[in-house]
Amino acid sequence: MKRRANRYCTGKGDVLFLAAVLLLAAYGVVCVYSASCYNAQVQYGDSLFFFRKQLTGFVLGGAALVGVSFLPYEKLRRTGLPALLVSVVLLALVFVPGLGKSNYGATRWIGVGSFTIQPSEIAKLGFVLFTAGYFAKDPARMRTLRGCLPVLGAGLGICVLIMLEPNMSVTMCVGAVMLGMLFLAGISKKALAVICIPVLFAVPALILAEPYRLQRLSAFMDPWASPREEGYQLIQSLYGLANGNLFGVGLFRSRQKYRFLPFAESDFILSVIAEETGFFGVLLLFALIGFIIWRGLRIAARCGNFYGYLLAGGITLAFAVQCALNALVVSGCIPPTGLPLPLVSAGNTSLIVTMAGMGVVYGVSRHTQPKNFIQCREADGASAF
Numbered sequence: 001m002k003r004r005a006n007r008y009c010t011g012k013g014d015v016l017f018l019a020a021v022l023l024l025a026a027y028g029v030v031c032v033y034s035a036s037c038y039n040a041q042v043q044y045g046d047s048l049f050f051f052r053k054q055l056t057g058f059v060l061g062g063a064a065l066v067g068v069s070f071l072p073y074e075k076l077r078r079t080g081l082p083a084l085l086v087s088v089v090l091l092a093l094v095f096v097p098g099l100g101k102s103n104y105g106a107t108r109w110i111g112v113g114s115f116t117i118q119p120s121e122i123a124k125l126g127f128v129l130f131t132a133g134y135f136a137k138d139p140a141r142m143r144t145l146r147g148c149l150p151v152l153g154a155g156l157g158i159c160v161l162i163m164l165e166p167n168m169s170v171t172m173c174v175g176a177v178m179l180g181m182l183f184l185a186g187i188s189k190k191a192l193a194v195i196c197i198p199v200l201f202a203v204p205a206l207i208l209a210e211p212y213r214l215q216r217l218s219a220f221m222d223p224w225a226s227p228r229e230e231g232y233q234l235i236q237s238l239y240g241l242a243n244g245n246l247f248g249v250g251l252f253r254s255r256q257k258y259r260f261l262p263f264a265e266s267d268f269i270l271s272v273i274a275e276e277t278g279f280f281g282v283l284l285l286f287a288l289i290g291f292i293i294w295r296g297l298r299i300a301a302r303c304g305n306f307y308g309y310l311l312a313g314g315i316t317l318a319f320a321v322q323c324a325l326n327a328l329v330v331s332g333c334i335p336p337t338g339l340p341l342p343l344v345s346a347g348n349t350s351l352i353v354t355m356a357g358m359g360v361v362y363g364v365s366r367h368t369q370p371k372n373f374i375q376c377r378e379a380d381g382a383s384a385f
Contacts, residue, residue, distance in 0.1 A: 013069070013366030017295035021343065021358045024288055025061065025351065028344035029054045034252045035272040036265035036346060050265050050346050057348035061355030068359035072367050073308055076360070080133030084154055087126035090119035091161040106338075108165045118349040120162050120170045125357050127158055127174060128181065128314035135185045136307035142185040145194060151178065152195065169329075169337035173322050175199060180317040184300075184310060223332070233268070234336050236261040240271035241331065248278030265346040267338045270330045285344075286327070292358075293320045299365040312364040315357040 029051070036050035043049075093110050094100040101111040109116045131151050134141070141147030155178035162171045179199070182192060223231030223238075240256040243249060254275045257264045264272050274282045296316030303309045319342050326341040328334045340347050342354045 013362055014295055014299055017292065017299065017358075017365065018065075018069075018362050020288060020292045020295065021065070021355070021362075022062065024292065025058055025343045025355060027285075027288075028341075028351070029058050030251075031269055031273055031344055032265050032346045034254065034276065035257050035269050037252075038258050039264065042259065053348060054346055054351065057351040058355075060348070061352040064352055064356040065359035065362065068356055069363040069366055071363060073311060073360060073363050074305075074367075076129060076311065077133045077136065077307060080130040083126035084130035087119065087123035088157060088161065090117075091123055091158065094119060094161075094165060106165055106167060108167055116349075118347065120165070120167060120174075121347075121349045121353045123158050123162070124170075124174060124177065124318050125315070125353055127154060127177065128311065128318060128357075130154055131178075131181045131185075132307055132310035132314055135310060139185075139306060142182070142187050145191045148182060148187060148191065148195075151182065167338070169325060169339035172203070172337075173318070173325060173339065176321045177314065177318045180321070181310065181314045184313045184317070233262050234332050237268050237271040237330050238332055240268075240275040244275040244278040244281070246279050248274070248276045248281050251276050263338070266340055267326070267345065268330055269345045270327060270341055273344075274330075286323075289323050292316075293323075296358075296361050299361055303364055308364045308367075312361045315361050318357070319354065 032054040033048070033051040037047040040049035040051075041047040090110065094107055099110050099112070100107045101109040101116055103109070108120060109118050111117075131154070134151060138147075155174060159171045159174050162174065179192070179196065182195065223234040225231060227235055236256055240254065240261060243255065249255070254264075254272045256275055257272050261268055261271060270282070273285060277285075293316055296312060296319070300309045300311075300313035300316065303312060322339060322342050325334070325337075326339050326345075329336055329339060340350050343351065
């Protein structure tokens with residue numbers, strides 16, 4: 001008697017993708033220690049303060065990655081709407097007095113005692129889960145602008161809440177992911193253009209709406225016009241990039257991390273990496289990041305399942321967009337704004353959520369490789385239908 005075919009065929013998956021993600025996250029732990037040891041000693045009296053937090057995030061993130069990868073990704077279909085609702089609720093809780101934590105004029109965290117989370121990092125993954133599930137349920141929805149309205153509404157709602165924190169960088173990231181997922185889903189060029197045009201007008205409008213954004217734009221155009229104020233951070237970042245030259249000054253030997261460069265362990269960690277490892281060190285870093293993006297998109301393309309394709313593609317796209325924006329900010333190609341380098345910058349919420357998302361992508365490769373599925377089905381002695 002023939003055995004019933006397995007709905008999911010679990011294989012090794014894309015081991016190279018998994019290894020690259022873990023390698024980048026482990027390298028991030030080392031970089032966080034190098035960039036933060038002096039500041040941590042001065043500020044907290046403990047040079048390992050940020051290192052221990054990052055190492056904890058790496059362990060928890062690794063556990064989340066492995067755990068999620070064993071879960072058949074099709075079971076995540078049901079989590080789309082709940083994930084979106086949880087994201088919206090968490091973003092709204094940021095504005096509740098006593099729960100929201102402010103820093104440098106922005107309220108972006110929820111905190112209870114020493115425990116804090118950044119809801120915007122969770123919202124990015126929640127939005128991808130919702131969008132993938134929505135389009136996969138009825139692929140015909142993406143063919144019309146009306147069918148895309150729930151996705152546009154969800155993306156706009158998240159962007160508004162994040163903008164109110166304020167956090168324009170993550171808002172831009174979510175907006176780019178929204179447009180990218182519409183493209184991956186196969187929306188018509190005409191409908192995509194209709195959506196993109198108001199988005200392009202919204203960016204300068206948002207910049208003009210707040211004086212501090214205009215100041216950052218002015219500093220971006222000429223940072224040396226205000227070297228001790230708005231232009232200070234970008235100038236110090238450029239110093240770090242220049243000091244690295246081709247081969248760097250050596251690991252753990254950065255000078256900019258001695259409180260010259262603000263946020264050296266988080267948003268501007270790439271500048272410290274460039275100073276310590278030089279041009280070729282940064283080139284290798286982005287070769288590794290590019291490899292992760294390529295393998296992630298390859299997993300999506302080879303999935304053979306529309307939901308898995310959107311899920312893996314959306315998560316990989318979010319990672320790619322954030323890496324690109326961080327590099328552009330640090331190098332002075334776009335106005336300075338706070339955005340961590342995924343898997344590398346200090347920040348447990350970002351690290352754990354990103355590693356969990358990568359676990360979903362790896363899980364897609366484990367559970368839906370077409371060849372493995374056929375081989376598994378044939379091994380079970382089941383018919384094709």
